[in-house]
Amino acid sequence: MPKTGMQEVRREQVIAATVRCIMNKGLSNLSMKDIAREAGVSTGVIYHYFENKSDLLLQVLKTTFQRSREDAVGAIAAVADPIEKLDRHVRAILRTPRDNPQFFSVFLCFLGESVHDPAVRDIMNRFLGNLKAYMASYLAQLPAEDADAARRDTLPTLVYALGMGLGVMWTLQPGVYAADTLEETVAALWTDYLKKD
Amino acid sequence: MPKTGMQEVRREQVIAATVRCIMNKGLSNLSMKDIAREAGVSTGVIYHYFENKSDLLLQVLKTTFQRSREDAVGAIAAVADPIEKLDRHVRAILRTPRDNPQFFSVFLCFLGESVHDPAVRDIMNRFLGNLKAYMASYLAQLPAEDADAARRDTLPTLVYALGMGLGVMWTLQPGVYAADTLEETVAALWTDYLKKD
Amino acid sequence: MPKTGMQEVRREQVIAATVRCIMNKGLSNLSMKDIAREAGVSTGVIYHYFENKSDLLLQVLKTTFQRSREDAVGAIAAVADPIEKLDRHVRAILRTPRDNPQFFSVFLCFLGESVHDPAVRDIMNRFLGNLKAYMASYLAQLPAEDADAARRDTLPTLVYALGMGLGVMWTLQPGVYAADTLEETVAALWTDYLKKD
Amino acid sequence: MPKTGMQEVRREQVIAATVRCIMNKGLSNLSMKDIAREAGVSTGVIYHYFENKSDLLLQVLKTTFQRSREDAVGAIAAVADPIEKLDRHVRAILRTPRDNPQFFSVFLCFLGESVHDPAVRDIMNRFLGNLKAYMASYLAQLPAEDADAARRDTLPTLVYALGMGLGVMWTLQPGVYAADTLEETVAALWTDYLKKD
DNA sequence: CATGAATGAGTATTCATTCAT
DNA sequence: AATGAATGAATACTCATTCAT
Structure with a gap:
């Protein structure tokens, strides 16, 4: 060894x-x-x-985020069609608070810290930025006639914002939402949003 | 006195x-x-x-939330039409992180606390519950044919979730979003969502 | 109070x-x-x-030195004649390790610190500088024919160096020197040194 | 090997x-x-x-002192005349802080320790005792009419005390003294002291 | 009512020393 | 012999809370 x-x-x-x-x-x-x-x-x-407590905590945050990103990307890597990819991606995001509550607890705790700690905020921003960039990258493959350009650009932000907000609510009151119904609703919401004339 | x-x-x-x-x-x-x-x-x-530090912090949280709720309700109290009310409500929510950054800082800090502190979590849940209930109350006044029942029920959760998520992103990176455009986009998103056949 | x-x-x-x-x-x-x-x-x-440990220790050093200086100056303030002043001054210096062993213990401990701590070294240098300057000030009142100019300038350094060295030895082996004899010897040494043609 | x-x-x-x-x-x-x-x-x-840290430090002190003594003795071993020996010895002592600052740093650091640590104090005393004994041994060879007996006995203590004091001052403010002049002055001081009727 | 000095348990961090490899 | 990971007691320093004035 x-x-x-x-x-x-x-x-x-x-x-x-x-x-x-x-x-x-x-x-x-x-x-x-x-x-x-x-x-x-x-x-x-x-x-x-x-090095010290602060270093440990930053490593914890980085590790947690890295794993979450690997999970997210891994979950949709095998799919080719962008629309299908988006659908699965949205569902994966919505399932995170249940499948990986650890991630959400850590995320929420550091969210409070990020308000006044630039190092934490940087890591947060890079994490969210990467995730949004990844979604943007496959949405870019959509034929121009299949999606409004402006909407395609806004979508990653909206998807992750809603995912984050629902995650927070779920973490505060685990189980109060009809998870499956919500998943359908939201997945439909975004594919509709994208396609709308 | x-x-x-x-x-x-x-x-x-x-x-x-x-x-x-x-x-x-x-x-x-x-x-x-x-x-x-x-x-x-x-x-x-x-x-x-x-009584002690913990008591003080709970009072701070309650006071902050109470004011925020008064602001929200006050901003749309004068409007009669539910659809108009919703539109203004959504816009008010989206403007919160800019108009009242104090509120958002406090909110994010306590969010981390709510993960392990039941007293904080209770206050959070009551706050969010009240806001959603208020929106539900005026949406209930919509004629049945103007809105899909299921959608009307889900809407408050979705509106606040998206508002919260966008607020977090704004707080992490103040100014990176085209605020006005986003406001239009989101306001339209929800009114469309509600009306869709 | x-x-x-x-x-x-x-x-x-x-x-x-x-x-x-x-x-x-x-x-x-x-x-x-x-x-x-x-x-x-x-x-x-x-x-x-x-403020912290380091601050406390510096205050201890300053206080110890200040008192020692007040004692030294006070012991010869009443005397007018410079030669007489020098004689008493030398004797006072030599008596310090016995009369005020506290001072010498503190002094020796910080001496080791002064090697690598600039703040301590500064205080040490200022203390020694003040004492030598004081002696120089009354030696300056000697008529030119009574003292070799070069010797008058070197004397404070020599007096304090010898006093310090004997103090160290005394502190290491309290009581091994015939204190009174030594006092006579050294007092004579310096008055002779000064006067010599 | x-x-x-x-x-x-x-x-x-x-x-x-x-x-x-x-x-x-x-x-x-x-x-x-x-x-x-x-x-x-x-x-x-x-x-x-x-054995442990304390043992290491004592060995360091012993080694440092042993070398310093070998240097000192070596520097004057070849000279036969006691007066000449003394002159060279005094000059060697005064040159130590410049030629061997390592020695002086170590010496000052342990001086502080010797105040409360008997083991360190013993080594210090033995070291100083040996040096003084060595000087006494060759001064003993002086013809009785060449030196006052009492002065001959006190001299080693005075020489080392002054050397130590000047070394401390030099270490605190390296370079402020006119080294060469001081060497002449002090060498003359002690040979005069010894010879005086 | 108000003050801020005092308390002491609690925190992060260091470091001499040991010991399995 | 040599390594350096592991230990845990000790240290400087903080801070919620109390209480005499």
């Missing part, structure tokens, strides 16, 4: 423990001791692998 | 100072001393009017 | 406790908890009156 | 690295990791050759 492999394992172990702690206690009550206990290591270990 | 009047003034003074502090430093770096300094009072005064 | 008076009292209390701790444990093992315990206060109090 | 040879090399390597660290950061900020990095070895190695 190569050493670098072990090191990576330890880092993951600490990051995973931090995510669990954030879900249980939030960012404002998060102590390094808690994280160490949750990870089953001593506090010193954390400082072996991360 | 009765005693309670002065007391109310002091309370407001402290709450306003707290909001300003939250905007500057976020929730996780907020100290009672900061608040006292910002309010121009001693720390002892805060404990005269609020 | 004015408030500022009480504040000054507290500061003195903490500084005095710090000096005692330095004498017992040295600078490198000095903890804020030790100081608080020795002063009979909580750790928080120290941070009420001093 | 026998094993002990290698071992000795490693020990020297670590000791030299420690001295460099002390010069850069002082005793109070000295970490084993710093030393290991400076020496280009792992922390484990240090514990192979030294």
